[in-house]
Amino acid sequence: MKYRITHTTVYSYSQPVGLCQNEARLQPRNFWRQNCDNSRFEIYPTPMDFHERLDFFGNRVTYFAIQQPHNQLTVTTISEVTVFPKQSTLDLFNQLLWEQVRNLLQETSLPGQGQFQSQQGQVQFQNRDQSAELMDAKQYLLDSLMVTVTPELAGYAQPSFQPNRALVDVVHDLMGRIYQDFTYDPTFTTIATPLSDVLNFRRGVCQDFAHLAIGCLRAYGIPARYISGYVETTPEPGIQRLVGVDASHAWFSVYVPDTGWLDFDPTNNKVPLDQHVTLAWGRDYSDVTPLKGIAFGGGQHTLSVSVDVLRLE
Incomplete structure (x- = not known):
């Protein structure tokens, strides 16, 4: 199943903002259940600084800064995503x-320590990959x-x-x-x-x-x-x-x-x-906030968000 997702966020300020710095998690992940075929940002005013990275959880993160006075900030992300049928x-x-x-x-050993066996569960894990997966899960x-x-x-x-x-x-x-x-x-x-x-x-x-x-x-x-x-x-x-x-x-x-x-x-x-599209994952909402940042100036502000999930035949 293929979708085009358009996510637009508009901040309107009562007074000019002189500088803002923002962090967005608005580009879908790539993993076994889905592939982000393409994704782009449309930001107004145009940011002076813009770069992307992966965070600790492997989510796509975009940082951008606007260094010119503005009374409105508009951030639109347009992504095309293919969602695959569940494997099994x-x-x-x-x-x-x-x-x-x-x-x-409770009993998982550190990665690389070889075979692990739970005495109560009688479930065995024979390789490092499975042990590392268990260790990763423990943070949650x-x-x-x-x-x-x-x-x-x-x-x-x-x-x-x-x-x-x-x-x-x-x-x-x-x-x-x-x-x-x-x-x-x-x-x-x-x-x-x-x-x-x-x-x-x-x-x-x-x-x-x-x-x-x-x-x-x-x-x-x-x-x-x-x-x-x-x-x-x-x-x-x-x-x-x-x-x-x-x-x-x-x-x-x-x-x-x-x-x-x-x-x-x-x-x-x-x-x-096949109707759910994943953006990001973490321990809770604070790890995956779609858009957050700081603004210098601005006075009071209003926020509006619109999202359109369109199935592409």
Whole structure:
């Protein structure tokens, strides 16, 4: 499946901005499930400094600076992405128990130390690549800036973590419960709303639901990471498709040994396949913020964002 994604952000200022420096994670990743065929920025005013790099997580990062006075900043990214069908739906039937995965992560040796075997799980990893993969996954067990494990999160997750239950089944159940128990309400939360409020009031948006699931999984020793991206939306039959009304999206991914990372979308209660386009991943939203920066001057400002995800036949 091929898509053209147009993401436009406009900052309008009440007073001139003399200098701004910005960092964007708005270009889709390349990995086994998708390929970014081409991507470009259109920035006004034209930046004096512009360069790209990969961050710690392998996300594409663009830095740019504008050194001329301006009352409006417009950043548009246009990308064409090919999303491949999932390699195997058999991954969703992996029967490795969640206790086995927890124990593997607790006992994993450092890369290069040879064969690893969990006494409880009786699961063996024979090579360095698998050991290194486990070590990489361990970083997604730790508390992060926007996701801190609490007894309340563990308590909410407990009904899903039944003894001797396959991890994939646990995550499916947790995803479904979040979808049923929480109301999508874009007026309730902001980026700064604590996860405890989301849990207490059972309201939020995709970012909140992804953070909630991540916190629940980490509470039981399961690695989980945050995914930012887009999802294709389709109008009802007979209704004309509107341009620019799509939005950025967020979901989460869980690590399953011998399978890899599996994505889950609690906002829509579905497993992402060929309608989800990945921008970046990290420990939580703070690692993958689409656009952030500092501006000198400007007074008050307003922000508008439009996203268009167009399927290319």
